[in-house]
Amino acid sequence: MIGLDTVPYGDSAVLVTATGGTAEERWRAVQRLADVIEADQVTGVRDLVATYDSLLVEFDCTRTTHDDVASTCRAASGRPVRSTTPPTTWRVPVVYGGEHGPDLPDVAVQLGLSPDSVVGLHVETPWVVRFTGSPVGAPMMDGSRLPGPISRCPSPRTRVPTGSVAVSGRQCVIYPVSSPGGWRLIGRTPAHLSPRPGDVVRFEPIDESRWHTGV
Amino acid sequence: MWSDSSPSTNPVGTPVFEVLAAGIACLTDLGRPGLSRKGIAVNGAADQFSATAANILVGNPESAPLVEITASALTVGFARAALVSVTGAPATVACDGQLHRTWEPICVPAGATLSISDVHNGLRRYLAVRGTLQVSRTHGSCAPDTLLGVGTWLRAGSRVPFDTDYVPFDHPIFRHPLFRLAVPVPRFGSPWTISVTDGPDLPRLRRLEESLFAAPYLVTPDSNHIGLRLRGPAPARTDSGEILSRGVPVGAIEVTPSGELLVLQRGRPVTAGYPVAAVATSVAQSALGQAGPGDVLRFRRRSLSDAVATCRARRHALDALTTRVCTVLTRVGIHPPTGS
Numbered sequence: 204m205i206g207l208d209t210v211p212y213g214d215s216a217v218l219v220t221a222t223g224g225t226a227e228e229r230w231r232a233v234q235r236l237a238d239v240i241e242a243d244q245v246t247g248v249r250d251l252v253a254t255y256d257s258l259l260v261e262f263d264c265t266r267t268t269h270d271d272v273a274s275t276c277r278a279a280s281g282r283p284v285r286s287t288t289p290p291t292t293w294r295v296p297v298v299y300g301g302e303h304g305p306d307l308p309d310v311a312v313q314l315g316l317s318p319d320s321v322v323g324l325h326v327e328t329p330w331v332v333r334f335t336g337s338p339v340g341a342p343m344m345d346g347s348r349l350p351g352p353i354s355r356c357p358s359p360r361t362r363v364p365t366g367s368v369a370v371s372g373r374q375c376v377i378y379p380v381s382s383p384g385g386w387r388l389i390g391r392t393p394a395h396l397s398p399r400p401g402d403v404v405r406f407e408p409i410d411e412s413r414w415h416t417g418v
Numbered sequence: 419m420w421s422d423s424s425p426s427t428n429p430v431g432t433p434v435f436e437v438l439a440a441g442i443a444c445l446t447d448l449g450r451p452g453l454s455r456k457g458i459a460v461n462g463a464a465d466q467f468s469a470t471a472a473n474i475l476v477g478n479p480e481s482a483p484l485v486e487i488t489a490s491a492l493t494v495g496f497a498r499a500a501l502v503s504v505t506g507a508p509a510t511v512a513c514d515g516q517l518h519r520t521w522e523p524i525c526v527p528a529g530a531t532l533s534i535s536d537v538h539n540g541l542r543r544y545l546a547v548r549g550t551l552q553v554s555r556t557h558g559s560c561a562p563d564t565l566l567g568v569g570t571w572l573r574a575g576s577r578v579p580f581d582t583d584y585v586p587f588d589h590p591i592f593r594h595p596l597f598r599l600a601v602p603v604p605r606f607g608s609p610w611t612i613s614v615t616d617g618p619d620l621p622r623l624r625r626l627e628e629s630l631f632a633a634p635y636l637v638t639p640d641s642n643h644i645g646l647r648l649r650g651p652a653p654a655r656t657d658s659g660e661i662l663s664r665g666v667p668v669g670a671i672e673v674t675p676s677g678e679l680l681v682l683q684r685g686r687p688v689t690a691g692y693p694v695a696a697v698a699t700s701v702a703q704s705a706l707g708q709a710g711p712g713d714v715l716r717f718r719r720r721s722l723s724d725a726v727a728t729c730r731a732r733r734h735a736l737d738a739l740t741t742r743v744c745t746v747l748t749r750v751g752i753h754p755p756t757g758s
Contacts, residue, residue: 210618213697214725216667218618237455250454252665252688259665261454264700264726265733336663337687338565340457343663352660355691357676361640372660372691380565382687383644385674 205232207280209273212259215249217272219258229256230333232280234400239279248272254334254343290401295377295392296409297368299325303391303411310353310370310387322408324348325389330375330404338382342398347373359385366392368406377404433498435547437576438531441490445551445570445578448481450559454688460668461684462561464643464707465542467732468506471601472546474740475503475523477747483553483560485545485572489710491535492545492572499528499586501548501752507540507606507708522597523743527586539607540708548752549582563685564643587750595750599742602735604705608713609634613702613720613728614671619661619693623653623673630671630695631719635679639711643685645672646709652677653695666690669698669706671717681706681715699725701732 206222219236221229237253240260247267252259262272299322300307311318330344352372360383363369367378369386376386379395390406393414398404437443448469449462463469463486470480478484485492487506504511504520511518514530520543526532534543553560553570562569572578587595620626628651635650653673665688666672672680672692681698682690683706698706699720709715720728747753 211615211722212618212694213615213667213669214699214722214729216697218664241455249451250460252454254664254689255662257662257664259454259667261451261665261667265730268726269722334689335455335457336689337457337459343689354660355675358674358678372662374663380567382565 205229205280207232207236207277209276211269215264216259216261217269217276219260219273219276221256226256233258234334236276236280239282240276243279245272245275252336254336255345288399290403291398292403292405293396293398295368295394295396295404295406296413297390297392297406298411298414299390299408301411304368304389306356306369306387307389310389313353314349314351316350321349321389324350325370325375326406326408328375328406330406332398332400332402332404334400335398338378339380340397341376341379342396342402342404344375344404345373347375349373353387355385356387359383363388364391366394368392432552432579433496433500433549433582434577434579435500436495436497437492437572437574437578438495439491439493439574440487440572440576441492442488443490443492443572444486444488444562445483445553445572446486446561447483447559449561449684450557450563453557454665457688458557458566459563459685459688461563461643462559463542463544464684465506465540465544465704466707467604467701467704468542469544469546470736471521471739472503472505472544474736474743475505475521475599475601476501476546476548477743477752478546478548480736482546483551484547487534487537487543487545489537489541491533491537492543493531493533494545495531496526497529499584500526500582501584502526502532503546504534504543505546505601506543508538509534509543510536521601521603522599525586525595541710542708547580547582548584549580552579552581565685583753585751597746599739599746601739602732606708608709610705610709610713610715612705612715612717613699613725614696614717615699615720615722615725617671617694617696620695622656622693623695624656625651626653626695629653630679630717635715635717637709637711637713637715641711643683645683645686646681646706646715648679648681648715650679652679655693661691661693663689663691666694667697669700669703670694671696671698683707700729701725
């Protein structure tokens with residue numbers, strides 16, 4: 204059974220967190236809740252961010268209240284949404300390590316593995332897209348087969364190149380555009396993709412010489 | 419009520435303002451809310467209050483495009499008469515050498531040059547022009563977004579066409595009509611007092627009474643529209659566990675692993691995984707949009723109900739201003755404000 208915790212997040216937002224059940228069930232619950240609230244166009248609600256187990260609901264506090272938004276979420280949580288399209292599997296070529304993945308050695312040290320073993324486990328993982336976030340629809344993925352979590356960079360980089368494949372915690376992301384970022388960069392892809400929540404990404408190692416061939 | 423003519427079909431009839439000198443200036447508006455699930459940040463005017471007031475003062479919709487001027491002067495030539503306003507942090511505003519008040523409408527005669535100079539006590543000023551600036555929009559907004567690769571930056575020679583219904587009017591004695599619309603202008607200048615409410619990760623942090631809620635924080639030079647990076651005593655974490663990425667609002671004050679405080683601005687990534695100690699109030703976010711490198715921030719802890727009440731009071735003040743502007747502009751024969 205999935206429960207919902209709601210806490211105020213500043214004067215104009217509520218953070219809804221799914222509790223109980225499995226991680227998969229919590230993720231489904233918050234994604235579905237976001238779909239329902241988006242479709243309902245609730246008065247005063249300005250924006251939504253649904254991730255793994257939480258939904259941030261931003262609103263105009265001159266038009267609604269924390270309590271009203273929280274009860275709207277609780278009331279909406281059981282409601283069904285329109286059927287969704289089946290998930291897609293994306294095959295994504297990656298140049299691992301070197302200048303394209305400068306943090307690969309650090310990640311290997313953190314895990315007590317060789318860089319090649321890290322790449323092997325990263326490629327072996329069927330990464331599931333949990334949501335698309337910043338920057339500009341970056342796919343946030345989990346399902347990691349790496350043996351442990353990866354810490355973030357102590358200070359975020361001011362510029363991460365387009366296509367960088369990065370890991371943090373037990374998550375993985377592809378940067379669709381160049382942006383600041385605090386995750387560990389292990390490789391880079393020349394491919395562009397536009398995945399949706401629920402899609403699967405399979406990474407395939409390629410040699411740096413194939414970077415410009417369009418793969 | 420606007421003319422349907424576009425600049426390409428009617429270059430003679432469309433008013434244009436021409437930038438004669440600019441530092442950092444762009445066209446913006448109140449941003450692109452509602453796109454967070456696509457990973458697109460809201461962006462838009464850093465100081466939303468000043469931008470909103472600027473548009474209200476000329477009878478525009480609050481979200482109309484206007485000029486945001488950052489830490490620099492701006493000189494603009496108007497071939498045709500225009501009704502404009504300049505808001506934001508203090509500056510000297512002159513029209514053909516004659517000084518004008520900021521935070522009031524200004525009647526610019528045809529052929530006049532408007533200059534905004536001597537900028538101090540804050541990063542940003544806003545120039546609103548009555549009418550509709552003709553701008554290119556992405557997802558409904560002209561606000562710059564470095565990640566989307568959009569934005570219109572003004573430099574000497576830039577020409578911005580606009581549709582307007584403004585008809586010049588005169589004061590019987592003075593050369594320029596004078597207004598006294600009494601906008602509740604906030605205090606500008608460092609040290610900035612930033613009201614905050616408790617963040618969701620307060621239990622994960624210690625020593626807040628000696629750090630965030632007591633000490634002054636210095637805004638460092640690597641601050642930008644994504645976040646202000648602060649130097650000062652860091653709250654201590656009670657755990658070292660990673661937090662699952664989750665949505666994070668503008669104004670959230672994150673504690674990074676290096677012990678730096680990061681105050682998220684309107685261009686922030688929509689998700690984050692650092693603990694959030696506090697959240698700047700909606701009203702305080704406009705002040706944060708004015709704080710620049712070298713400035714000092716002092717955080718003041720407020721209750722949620724107090725923050726909401728302050729936000730609502732500011733909304734009422736803007737609504738009351740809209741009513742006063744409508745009355746004044748109607749008296750001088752200009753149509754009531756549209757769309758707000």
